[in-house]
Amino acid sequence: MTVTDILPVPAWRDDLPLEYAALVERLEPLLPCLEVPMHLPWIDAINALKQQRGAVIMAHSYQSPEIFHGVADITGDSLGLAQAAADCDAELIVVCGVHFMAESAKILAPGKTVLIPDLEAxxxxxxxxTAADVLALRAQHPGVPVVSYANTSAAVKAESDVICTSANAVQVVESLGVPKVIFLPDEFLGRHVAGQTKVELVLWHGRCEVHEKFTAQQARHAREQFDAKLVAHPECPPEVLAEADFVGSTTAMGKWLEREKPARVAMITECSMADNLRVQFPTTQFIKPCNLCPHMQRITLQNIYACLRDLQHAIEIPADVSARARAALQRMLAVGRRESV
Known part of the structure; x- marks a missing residue:
């Protein structure tokens, strides 16, 4: 049974298209046109409940447009959302993203209530x-510090020396001032970082199930068929990155588009990001070699509404794990973020 099986659909009001005219205009180029009216009652109900609860809704860049543009108060990458959770005034936060993102928000805002609409995301x-894997690697490489990617659980962060993002991974690795680092868990991001530093990296075998699917042939086809610039996330395979005009984090991709203003671009990353960026860059044609994250797709307007209505799926992290994970995140923040790569 799904959330939509048990939740009554909010009533349609004839004034909704007028009240949400600006949002409708924004969404219609991004979604099949018949979907937009179906979303409006849910968007309206969520916005009313959000105001009633005094909640803030945060959405990752990979969220679908009706969530990203329709109900989110704050949007961005996973670290940006976690920092916003700590900085905002709201005591109730709904994270529209995957589980580690909600954990990161709770780590940096331990006194606030952090909810996620679907625990299986x-x-x-x-x-x-796992944390046990990190301890085993430490035993195999005594004295070698551990740098873990933000895309890890709170338990893994707690066993790490410092966290990094795809934007600042090289900077964080080199900040340790050591010849060798254990870098976890993304193998392809690790290879990309290894190519930019003299520090030896011990890599893990983790991969993003979305980004690993992209191929060099797809990238070349986008360039040759559409005369498109190629922008790729560093979680993609090395042969894909070799084809790209620019490799960078989700935030860095947006900055590159703002700077370069290409006529056509292929975003070699999660598909929804291109949809959401089209609003910001209307003069750029987006060619989408599209892979959707199945976990991000678990977040829907319906389960956001249920999450707010029932205050369900609160993120809880043991205090000792949270404290150690927070220390690792704060070490990264002390290094800084390199947004312009």
Missing amino acids: GCSLASSI
């Missing part, structure tokens, strides 16, 4: 490694 990278 996971991540292949986060599930590829």
